[in-house]
Amino acid sequence: MPEDAETGKGGPALRGDCESCFGLCCVALPFAASADFAVNKPAGKPCTNLQTDFRCGIHTRLRKQGFPGCTVYDCFGAGQKVSQVTFGGQDWRQAPDTAQQMFDVFPVMRQLHELLWYLNEALALPAARPVHADVRRLLDETEALTRRDSASLLEVDVPGHRQKVNVLLLRTSELVRAKTGRKTKNHRGADLMGARLKRADLRGANLRGAYLIAADLSGADLRMADLIGADFRDADLSGADLTGSIFLTQPQINAAKGDAATKLPPALTRPPHWTPSATAATRS
Structure with a gap:
């Protein structure tokens, strides 16, 4: 199990915790009517199924109601990080003046948390021990980025950082797959x-x-x-x-x-x- 960046073991920090989130995936992200979503929804507009307590009103019936895309999605824990850490537990309904910035920060955080998932996994793979020091350094750097304030998060060069991470993930992949002992x-x-x-x-x-x-x-x-x-x-x-x-x-x-x-x-x-x-x- 990938090691959790905050608890030191596989745990909730890199898994979506809807109870601690302000329904950000249901508001910040757009979706188009398709086989995955029953309706169109622009970015920044709450889904009509989002309730006042930030819970989904059709959570147990998403697939039957035409929203299988919602059952596939996972934010890797970015939702609760933005909600409880970046914005200190103040939701976008309480502070509408910060809503747009919260919605803009969420996809940035989601990408960084996905990278944390991969880096934690690489660190847990014995075959990748030759690159573990570099993985740990980049993991700490990525975690530090997620701790920035909202304005600084929006300035993060995510594609550039992803490229640095990818170099190590490629090397990790080579080391692991070489253990098969065959082409x-x-x-x-x-x-x-x-x-x-x-x-x-x-x-x-x-x-x-x-x-x-x-x-x-x-x-x-x-x-x-x-x-x-x-x-x-x-x-x-x-x-x-x-x-x-x-x-x-x-x-x-x-x-x-x-x-x-x-x-x-x-x-x-x-x-x-x-x-x-x-x-x-x-x-x-």
């Missing part, structure tokens, strides 16, 4: 939409940024594969083995289909919308 497959950025990869041996594969939308990965072996940024929307992961895969996140898993036989890394949880048999559900 691994390179599918970085590959278009594998709808690909038939049932029971494929993808151990140690480089699948960074690969498009695996609606791919059949049922029963596939993805151990030690680099899955950072891979698009798993509607991919069939039933019976797949993802234990030991690296840089896989909860939103990626939430976007996929899986079942009780899907093996996940310990830091991730099985989505409640997964069926006992994803393949059977797909064919029905």
Whole structure:
């Protein structure tokens, strides 16, 4: 499990805690009417389902009501950091003059928290020990950025910082995948939409940024594969083995289909919308 940047162990700081957030993902972010969202909503406007207590009025019925995109999203703990730390627990309804700045800060914080997730994972991987000192330095630097005031956060060069982090994540990936002891497959950025990869041996594969939308990965072996940024929307992961895969996140898993036989890394949880048999559900 990725080590938590604030508690020193896997914990809530890098996981969304809606109880401590002012519904920022339901207000700050835009969405368009599509298969993921039932309606259009511009950035900065509260979703019509957001209640006065900042809870979702249809939380248990999101998929049935046409909002599956909401069940996929995770802020990596950015929502509560902005709400309780950056703005000191004062919500945008109490202080409407700060609302726009809060909404602008949220996506910046979300990106930084996602980087913290990856860096913590790299630090927890024994194979990446040769770069752990550099990872720790960059982790501390990233955490320091998240502690800035709102005006300073908006000045952060997120793409530049992400590039620095990516250099270390690439090196981490090489070290981990080398442990397979064999030549691994390179599918970085590959278009594998709808690909038939049932029971494929993808151990140690480089699948960074690969498009695996609606791919059949049922029963596939993805151990030690680099899955950072891979698009798993509607991919069939039933019976797949993802234990030991690296840089896989909860939103990626939430976007996929899986079942009780899907093996996940310990830091991730099985989505409640997964069926006992994803393949059977797909064919029905």
